[in-house]
Amino acid sequence: MLEVRNLHSFYGDAHVLHGVSLEVNSGEVVALLGRNGMGKTTLIRSIMRLAQPQVREGSLLWNGEELMHLTPHEVASRRIGLVPQGRRLFPSLSVVEHLTMLKPASAKHGWTVSRVLDMFPRLAERKNHRGNQLSGGERQMLAVGRALMIDPELILMDEPSEGLAPVMVQHLETIIADLGRTGLAILLVEQNLYSALAVANRFYVLETGKVVHAATAAEIKENQASLLRFLGVH
Amino acid sequence: MTLAGINLLQILNGLTFAALLFIVASGFTLIFGLLRIVNLAHGALYLFGGYIGYTVSSVTSSFTAGIFASIIAVALLGLLIDQGLVRFVRGFVLREVLLTLGVAYVLDDIALVIWGGDTFSVDVPTLLQGAVHIGGVFYPKYRLFVLGLGIVVFLALWLLLNRTRLGALIRAGVDDPEMAEAVGVNIRRVFLGTSMLGASLAGLGGTIGGAFLTLYPTADWEILVFSLAIVIIGGSGSLVGAAVGALLVGMLDTVGQVLFPQFAYFVIFGPMAAILAFRPMGLFGRAT
Numbered sequence: 272m273l274e275v276r277n278l279h280s281f282y283g284d285a286h287v288l289h290g291v292s293l294e295v296n297s298g299e300v301v302a303l304l305g306r307n308g309m310g311k312t313t314l315i316r317s318i319m320r321l322a323q324p325q326v327r328e329g330s331l332l333w334n335g336e337e338l339m340h341l342t343p344h345e346v347a348s349r350r351i352g353l354v355p356q357g358r359r360l361f362p363s364l365s366v367v368e369h370l371t372m373l374k375p376a377s378a379k380h381g382w383t384v385s386r387v388l389d390m391f392p393r394l395a396e397r398k399n400h401r402g403n404q405l406s407g408g409e410r411q412m413l414a415v416g417r418a419l420m421i422d423p424e425l426i427l428m429d430e431p432s433e434g435l436a437p438v439m440v441q442h443l444e445t446i447i448a449d450l451g452r453t454g455l456a457i458l459l460v461e462q463n464l465y466s467a468l469a470v471a472n473r474f475y476v477l478e479t480g481k482v483v484h485a486a487t488a489a490e491i492k493e494n495q496a497s498l499l500r501f502l503g504v505h
Numbered sequence: 506m507t508l509a510g511i512n513l514l515q516i517l518n519g520l521t522f523a524a525l526l527f528i529v530a531s532g533f534t535l536i537f538g539l540l541r542i543v544n545l546a547h548g549a550l551y552l553f554g555g556y557i558g559y560t561v562s563s564v565t566s567s568f569t570a571g572i573f574a575s576i577i578a579v580a581l582l583g584l585l586i587d588q589g590l591v592r593f594v595r596g597f598v599l600r601e602v603l604l605t606l607g608v609a610y611v612l613d614d615i616a617l618v619i620w621g622g623d624t625f626s627v628d629v630p631t632l633l634q635g636a637v638h639i640g641g642v643f644y645p646k647y648r649l650f651v652l653g654l655g656i657v658v659f660l661a662l663w664l665l666l667n668r669t670r671l672g673a674l675i676r677a678g679v680d681d682p683e684m685a686e687a688v689g690v691n692i693r694r695v696f697l698g699t700s701m702l703g704a705s706l707a708g709l710g711g712t713i714g715g716a717f718l719t720l721y722p723t724a725d726w727e728i729l730v731f732s733l734a735i736v737i738i739g740g741s742g743s744l745v746g747a748a749v750g751a752l753l754v755g756m757l758d759t760v761g762q763v764l765f766p767q768f769a770y771f772v773i774f775g776p777m778a779a780i781l782a783f784r785p786m787g788l789f790g791r792a793t
């Protein structure tokens with residue numbers, strides 16, 4: 272499981288995360304909600320140990336191991352997959368190369384190219400297309416497929432529904448729910464509250480670099496109003 | 506002006522010169538595209554490779570041994586420069602440029618100490634000596650060999666980049682190094698392998714070129730200027746761009762020397778400037 276403790280992240284002098292703490296247990300789908308610019312992507316990038324932002328304080332425990340001193344590919348090799356905001360596919364790689372570029376992981380859950388292509392038949396039809404020749408929905412599927420190829424225990428998904436048509440968003444919800452049922456833990460960054468409600472077990476709300484609200488799905492069923500208030504919906 | 510001065514001989518000269526330029530510039534463009542480093546020591550690596558190839562092939566009387574020695578030695582030199590120096594300024598373009606420029610001067614001086622200021626020519630193996638008769642002219646076998654080698658290097662690099670997993674990693678690294686690393690690629694290792702591969706191509710070029718352009722203390726700067734022009738014309742990181750750029754520069758240089766000997770450089774840099782005006786990223790470059 273992932274335990275983020277008192278994380279302080281900076282872009283240069285700009286202090287963006289002010290002591291964020293949260294956890295994702297194995298097999299859980301956890302939604303991280305928050306409006307634009309509240310620090311969601313910053314948190315995801317901090318967990319992946321990317322060069323920016325700098326994390327100056329706090330700890331990132333993953334199954335008991337401190338991630339703070341690892342490089343991004345070492346984090347990935349600890350079976351943390353990333354679906355970044357904006358997909359970030361490789362324009363000069365074909366669909367299938369996105370899936371085969373890494374040495375196949377000694378798959379416990381057995382994520383292979385053919386299993387990913389079975390899950391996303393539309394990608395199978397476009398195997399030799401390049402990343403930039405796909406539709407928005409197909410790109411998002413490929414970004415998810417690429418993350419699955421490291422055989423993750425946890426996937427960090429940064430606004431996967433961004434820019435997708437409603438029917439695609441629904442399809443994505445099904446995919447996330449299916450992945451969750453396979454025992455994969457997912458930290459899902461969402462602005463689309465209803466999308467998050469459809470799939471998540473627990474919720475955090477991030478506001479200007481702080482967790483201001485945490486709730487379980489059951490609590491939200493009882494009282495959606497409080498969550499909406501935190502999101503500034505009304 | 507007429508084209509009367511241009512004949513098959515000049516076309517072949519242009520093509521074979523282009524093949525050599527391609528071998529050197531392909532290494533330059535690989536390093537430029539992936540590591541985003543304008544490695545101004547690339548010419549010096551070429552010259553070093555040439556000298557090493559010259560020495561080893563003279564001592565062993567084997568051209569092949571000279572080739573392999575220059576490839577291996579210069580790959581190691583590239584590794585040393587990357588890990589010992591460039592690593593510490595990675596991401597700071599101006600420092601990288603100045604550092605590699607400094608490395609070029611230091612390598613030049615070391616070469617001057619070891620090999621002196623004389624002009625050397627790598628001995629061509631007997632098999633490749635002499636000329637063959639094609640299209641009404643006698644043409645040196647060795648230069649045709651260089652043309653063939655250029656094509657072989659192009660095909661090998663193309664297959665490596667487009668048909669292997671390592672090639673996919675290199676392309677992903679050229680596209681988006683941060684994301685490549687975040688999805689699990691040990692990008693440092695890919696960088697390292699690429700800089701060694703790029704350097705080894707300079708080394709190979711040195712020995713090959715040393716047999717028909719000869720080796721002398723400033724030969725490295727001439728090759729560097731040509732490589733820069735090729736990469737700028739073709740677009741950084743593009744193999745096809747390097748091939749097209751090398752053809753253009755090789756032909757323009759040869760033709761230019763015949764038609765406008767007094768404007769030899771203008772003939773290359775004039776069209777280069779024109780191309781840049783319309784395609785700032787080069788013919789095959791992509792905006793990043």
Ligand SMILES: Nc1ncnc2c1ncn2[C@@H]1O[C@H](COP(=O)(O)OP(=O)(O)OP(=O)(O)O)[C@@H](O)[C@H]1O
Binds near residue numbers: 310462
């Ligand atoms: N590279 C950067 N350099 C400086 N400041 C940055 C950088 N990236 C983000 N920020 C700032 O950090 C804050 C948090 O940004 P972040 O991208 O984490 O927001 P977000 O919650 O992901 O927003 P969105 O929903 O729009 O993606 C913002 O104020 C943003 O301007």
Ligand SMILES: [Mg+2]
Binds near residue numbers: 312313356429430
């Ligand atoms: Mg974001």
